[in-house]
Amino acid sequence: MLLASIEPYIAIGATVLVVAIIVVIMLIIAHVVGPKRRGPVKDSAYESGMPIVMDTERRFNVRFYVVAVLFLLFDVEIIFMWPWVLSFYHAATTGQTVELASGELAGKGFLLFGMGMFFVLLVFGLLYEWKKGAFKWD
Amino acid sequence: MYEFITSQLGVSILLAIGVLLALLGYVAYCIYYERKISAWMQDRWGPNRVGPLGLFQPLADGGKFALKEDIIPGHVDKVLFVVAPSLAFLISFIGFAAIPWGGEWMLDGKLVQVQVTNPDIGLLYILGVGSMGVYGVVIGAWASNNKYSFYGGVRATAQMLSYEIPMGLCIVVVVLTMGTLRLEGITAEQAGYWFGFIPKWNVFLHPLAFAILFVTVLAECNRAPFDLAEAEQELVGGFHTEYGALKFGMFFLGEYAHMVTGSAFICVLFLGGWHFPWIAEPEATSTFAVLLKIGVLVGKVTAFIFMMMWLRWTLPRFRFDQLMRMAWQGLIPVTLALVILATILLYFNLHRSIWALVGNVAILAFVLAYAAARGREITGRQDNMPRAKNITMAARAATGASA
Numbered sequence: 001m002l003l004a005s006i007e008p009y010i011a012i013g014a015t016v017l018v019v020a021i022i023v024v025i026m027l028i029i030a031h032v033v034g035p036k037r038r039g040p041v042k043d044s045a046y047e048s049g050m051p052i053v054m055d056t057e058r059r060f061n062v063r064f065y066v067v068a069v070l071f072l073l074f075d076v077e078i079i080f081m082w083p084w085v086l087s088f089y090h091a092a093t094t095g096q097t098v099e100l101a102s103g104e105l106a107g108k109g110f111l112l113f114g115m116g117m118f119f120v121l122l123v124f125g126l127l128y129e130w131k132k133g134a135f136k137w138d
Numbered sequence: 139m140y141e142f143i144t145s146q147l148g149v150s151i152l153l154a155i156g157v158l159l160a161l162l163g164y165v166a167y168c169i170y171y172e173r174k175i176s177a178w179m180q181d182r183w184g185p186n187r188v189g190p191l192g193l194f195q196p197l198a199d200g201g202k203f204a205l206k207e208d209i210i211p212g213h214v215d216k217v218l219f220v221v222a223p224s225l226a227f228l229i230s231f232i233g234f235a236a237i238p239w240g241g242e243w244m245l246d247g248k249l250v251q252v253q254v255t256n257p258d259i260g261l262l263y264i265l266g267v268g269s270m271g272v273y274g275v276v277i278g279a280w281a282s283n284n285k286y287s288f289y290g291g292v293r294a295t296a297q298m299l300s301y302e303i304p305m306g307l308c309i310v311v312v313v314l315t316m317g318t319l320r321l322e323g324i325t326a327e328q329a330g331y332w333f334g335f336i337p338k339w340n341v342f343l344h345p346l347a348f349a350i351l352f353v354t355v356l357a358e359c360n361r362a363p364f365d366l367a368e369a370e371q372e373l374v375g376g377f378h379t380e381y382g383a384l385k386f387g388m389f390f391l392g393e394y395a396h397m398v399t400g401s402a403f404i405c406v407l408f409l410g411g412w413h414f415p416w417i418a419e420p421e422a423t424s425t426f427a428v429l430l431k432i433g434v435l436v437g438k439v440t441a442f443i444f445m446m447m448w449l450r451w452t453l454p455r456f457r458f459d460q461l462m463r464m465a466w467q468g469l470i471p472v473t474l475a476l477v478i479l480a481t482i483l484l485y486f487n488l489h490r491s492i493w494a495l496v497g498n499v500a501i502l503a504f505v506l507a508y509a510a511a512r513g514r515e516i517t518g519r520q521d522n523m524p525r526a527k528n529i530t531m532a533a534r535a536a537t538g539a540s541a
Contacts (some may be wrong), residue, residue, distance in 0.1 A: 030384035043212030137459035
């Protein structure tokens with residue numbers, strides 16, 4: 001029984017291993033086969049052939065950071081929905097109650113209401129960010 | 139040994155190796171395919187020198203990649219510079235593992251799944267692996283220590299993160315309709331007919347979700363019109379500016395493998411996977427039927443890849459603010475509405491009825507009507523930008539010229 005439940009993951013592990021072997025072979029081939037002619041120009045960064053101005057660790061637009069934070073919130077919220085979707089599907093199609101993690105039994109109405117509250121907060125957050133101008137790029 | 143090979147695990151491991159090698163070959167020929175298509179669209183010949191019709195071009199390209207100098211420039215972070223293409227390649231090539239290639243196969247009196255792995259959370263696995271694709275780009279861009287790479291990496295990250303959200307919500311719509319996270323289960327559920335002749339594919343229930351998923355997959359693969367991360371006119375090569383030889387080849391192959399996996403994923407979720415009316419039916423489990431099913435899925439994937447290439451050579455690139463606006467103010471509200479629609483339909487047990495299609499059309503009609511009523515062109519400037527007329531007036535005021 002235990003073996004049956006981990007069998008899919010053994011196959012994933014085997015896939016990762018085979019791909020990793022291919023990657024290592026490619027890296028070794030690239031290292032061995034190619035010519036090696038080093039020079040000071042090859043060691044410098046490519047900047048359209050111009051002399052390099054300033055270093056790379058510079059400030060960049062803060063909006064990229066805002067997008068990353070918003071993504072974190074939204075993606076976690078979507079991941080929260082997945083177990084709910086399966087419970088709700090079971091409750092709605094069979095009409096049975098679903099046992100929650102707390103041990104309570106919940107029907108499809110309760111599940112719909114719970115996710116409804118969650119969704120209202122989600123949409124409210126989206127609208128707030130919209131009004132605050134978090135999506136404005138100019 | 140024979141028992142092991144015919145067991146599910148043995149078939150899985152053999153299939154993993156077989157599919158991987160087939161995918162490498164397929165991806166190499168995708169590059170040939172893309173060059174030929176672009177040539178036809180631009181009234182050129184395309185590659186036609188290496189072998190008949192240029193068919194050995196991928197081999198020549200591969201050899202050329204290997205024979206170039208494998209350069210690690212002096213200014214880069216040496217460890218991460220090697221890790222990044224390896225990671226991009228690895229992540230792109232493990233995503234296919236959960237794709238059901240050919241339903242069930244009667245092998246030695248037992249039914250086995252023609253699928254490398256069939257975990258309970260196959261959908262979550264593909265979503266997770268797909269979103270890890272951003273690591274290769276970010277690490278490569280950071281390690282290159284080059285301004286073009288850096289800006290390309292920052293753009294790619296923002297784009298992939300933004301389009302991840304509508305993608306996740308579209309998948310939630312599918313799960314609300316199908317009720318399982320197993321990709322094999324999702325395909326099997328779609329292998330039926332309405333009125334005896336319309337296949338029960340999800341695309342007929344949620345066409346809008348299908349279209350949005352296709353757009354997000356394009357964006358996740360960094361394909362045109364979403365290829366801002368490597369916009370050659372602005373950023374040279376974007377995140378792979380500093381890469382050459384096989385390391386660049388790994389990024390390149392990884393991008394195409396990502397396209398193949400993404401297309402197969404759309405086919406499984408919305409187009410019935412290996413199912414095709416009267417040709418590939420779930421009851422047939424012989425070896426010939428399995429090969430036919432694999433052929434059907436590969437055909438669908440090829441059609442999708444053709445469409446991606448067609449789009450690439452037809453549409454101009456987005457501007458970055460348009461890209462972000464489309465994700466956050468366009469696709470996310472629409473997909474949220476789709477999730478609400480699917481939830482309400484499921485509550486009343488109508489999740490596989492004509493009402494899903496009606497709701498999709500209603501949402502699309504509302505969005506189009508709203509966009510038309512606001513009267514703002516899609517490519518237009520944002521509210522707080524001065525209009526062209528105002529700029530002229532401001533310039534005149536500044537220079538003191540009379541009207």
